[in-house]
Amino acid sequence: MSEPLLKIQNLQVSATRSSAKLPVVDGASLSIERGERVALVGESGSGKSVTCFSAMGLLPESLQVTDGSIRYQGSELTALGAEKLRRLRGPEIAMIYQEPLTSLNPLLTIGAQLKEAAGRAKAGRREILEMLDRVGFADPPRILRQRPHELSGGMRQRVMIAMALVGRPKLLLADEPTTALDVTIQSQVLKLMYDLSYDLDTAVLIVSHDLSVVRKLADTVHVMYAGQVVESGPVKEVLATPRHPYTQALLDSAPHMGDTRDRLESIPGIVPTPDQWDQGCRFRSRCPLATEQCEQRPPKVEEDDRASMCWHIDRLVARQQEAAV
Amino acid sequence: MGTYIAGRLAQMIPTLLLIITIVFLLVYIVGDPVSLMLGEHATPEQVATMREAMGLNDPLLVQYFNYLGSVLTGDFGDSYRYNQAALPLVLDRIPATLTLAIGAILLALVIAIPLGVWAATRRGGVVDSAVSSLSVLAKAMPNFWLGIMLILLFAVVLQWLPVSGSGSWAHLVLPVVALGTGTAAEITRLVRSSMVEILSQDYIRTARGKGLRQRVVVYKHALLNAFVPVTSITILQFSTLLGGALITEVVFSWPGLGQLLVNAVSMRDMAVVQAAVFVIAVMVLALSLISDLLFKAVDRRISLG
Known part of the structure; x- marks a missing residue:
């Protein structure tokens, strides 16, 4: 298979203050094929926008790529000089932002x-x-x-x-493009982005916290949590049968059509801040399935074109089957 | 647009009236000029006749309305020192003062804009700190002191430029530098802080995202937006500068409005003082109108009316 359009591997982006460095994105990997629509989903502070901005070379001064690689059509963007990176912006990689007003x-x-x-x-x-x-x-x-x-x-x-x-451009990066818009306008803009991406054969990386946006626009989804991609796969499959408890929790906390629940679930606790990150699974403090094992670095489980980082996929699947019955 | 300007002009009338009134009262408090005009050896009869002739024995209100009446016809009375009408005397001095003030503003802008932008794009660096310290220093030097120091160095020691007076470009250099330095410092700080704020705006990120060159991002997208606050302060500074020009003109014997006014005050030539203050007030008001109109031209979002 030929090289993907954009390939981010083990990306680490850190806030560097004097000599201390604090990672805000820690080992994120994803790739985008030509014309593919990929979503990056997660809560505020999960590092999804930062991942997006690093691909553009537009990180704020306080943040720096400290490890990993971003390859665009075979060239390494992290090693490219500022001037060469500037030339890519616009005709090759373009971006739309969260706040159309400003x-x-x-x-x-x-x-x-x-x-x-x-x-x-x-x-x-x-x-x-x-x-x-x-x-x-x-x-x-x-x-x-x-x-x-x-x-x-x-x-x-x-x-x-x-x-x-x-x-x-061959790649469009969209950082929460519909968040600031009215709900009715949101779906218009998403449909427009979908149609244009299809017609112009432009690949799209959309960053969102909203699963309904992901469902409408993307083919592939990467779920980010605390600076890592915890689950990846085709949108339909991931949203139907998540392979990570965090994705499951996100789904449970979003309302959907024909919802018969009396109340929405919410995920207890908050996203751990970078200084609390360790080797173990970062979701364990909020995870209903967590055990002592979760303090160990979680394995990356790959199956066909899906991947997730969790010790307890079997238990998650069992629960889903139980709920379906 | 026309009605807006007409409206603004109408608003100036009460302001001018207030200024005329204050100046009239100040002169009234300072006392009568008759003894000065007639000299030490005047007899009491001569003084009384003169006072009567000048209307100084009338009640205050009568004097005030008489004065107002003649001001409306452009008559501020005669200067006893120059033996001619005060207003033309004042108007004659305007070009010299404007030359000095405009020269100082231009000098300030030429220094301040590149320096402020430079400091803003290298925020926290050596250049930024140097520019900040220099501008504090420049702002702290009173312009009359700076003027004297400049004369000492460039006119007395090095003998590159004339000490004082007017008549050639060389005469303009030192007073313009003396007057413009403080303004340059003020505007540099303003350009820097405006640019720092603007460079963190979303639309600057958009411009960078389009792959525009740093030069285009800074000088087109950012500086254009800094133009609004910078213009407003520059024009306000111009009013302050007219005040600074008074002292600078005295230091350099520059034949402008300031020199005339300062001399008139010390000679108690009150007709000239009143005319000069009135003219300066009109100039300041006109500047604020010009600044508003300039905004309108730059920023279409400000709707006048």
């Missing part, structure tokens, strides 16, 4: 900001207008003359999508 320069017209992105990929006005039309604007030339404050949140996020895709 992610556009308030003083520049939409046209000026789109032109910059298009110019990076040698695209012109025709491509810009075409892309604005594709993201659903009825009157693209008018949008070009407007400034961000004249547009709603949903419109701005569609502008961001147009700006990211106008250069036809």
Whole structure:
């Protein structure tokens, strides 16, 4: 099999303060094939956005990649100089962000900001207008003359999508792209991203805490917990029969259509902070299945195209079968 | 737009009226100029005749409204020292003062913008600390003291530039530096803090995410947004600078409004004092209007009206 479009292996990202270093992402691995839609899901503080930003070379100054590798089309991004990395951004790897309201320069017209992105990929006005039309604007030339404050949140996020895709990148990174939007706008934007990714053959890495977003958009999902990927696999299979107690807990805590439960489950406790991380399973303090064994480093169990890090997959499966009966 | 400007102009009227009133009362408190005008050897009869002729024996309110009436026609009275109308005397001095003030502002901007941006993009580094310390130092030096030091070094010791006076570009250098240094420090600090804040904004991350060069990100996306606060402070500084110009002009014998005003105060040439204060007030008000209009041009989100 040829090399995937993006391959992140054992990524460690740390906050380095003077001589001390505190990892916030610790051994995350995932890969994305061309045109594939991959979701990275987890609670706040699990390191999912940081993983996403490191692939873009856009980590805040306080964070640094301290170990592992990020390969894009065979070249090692962590070893690439700042200038070469900059050239990849835009035409090769583009990004959309969580806050459409603040992610556009308030003083520049939409046209000026789109032109910059298009110019990076040698695209012109025709491509810009075409892309604005594709993201659903009825009157693209008018949008070009407007400034961000004249547009709603949903419109701005569609502008961001147009700006990211106008250069036809091979990979789109989306950091919680629908979190700041109204629920009705959320599904429009997700559908739009799905359709465009399909039509333009753009791979998407979407970061979200929302399983319904993952279900709508992604083919493959990686579940992150406390800086590690604890479970990976095809979305349908992972969400139907999770192989990690954390994924199960996430599912139980989300409402779904036809829900007959009187109350939603919640996961007790909070995500351990990086200074509490050790060799053992990091979910054990909140896990209903935890035993003493969980203080040992959990094994990575792989089966077909699924993988998870847990000592007690058999017990989890038994519980699921029990519940189904 | 036209109605906005008209509205703003109308708002200036009470402010100007207040300033005229305060200056009138100050002059009234300071006492009558008659004895000064007539000299030490005037007889009491001469003083009384003069007072009567100048209307100084009228009740305060009558004097006030007479004064207001003549101010409205542009007549601030005559300077007894120069024996001519006070207002034209003051207006004549404006170009010299403006030259000095604009020169100082330009110098300040030319220094402050690159320095502030440089410090902001290397926050916490050596350059940043050096710029911060230098700007505190520059801000702490009173401009009259700096002016004297500059004269000592460049005019007396090195003899590169003239000590004082006006007439050539060389005469402009030292007063502009003396006046502009403090402003440069002020604006540098402002540019730095604005840029530090702006560079952490989401839209800067977006610009970097597009793969734009650092230069474009900093000078186009960030500096454009710093323009709004920097313009507002620069224009406010311009008003302060007019005040600083008064002292600097005296130090350098620069024939501007400040020198005229300071001399008029010490000679109790009250017609000139009143006219000069009025003109300075009008200039400051005009500057604030200009700054608002500039905002409108830069930032379309500020809707005037």
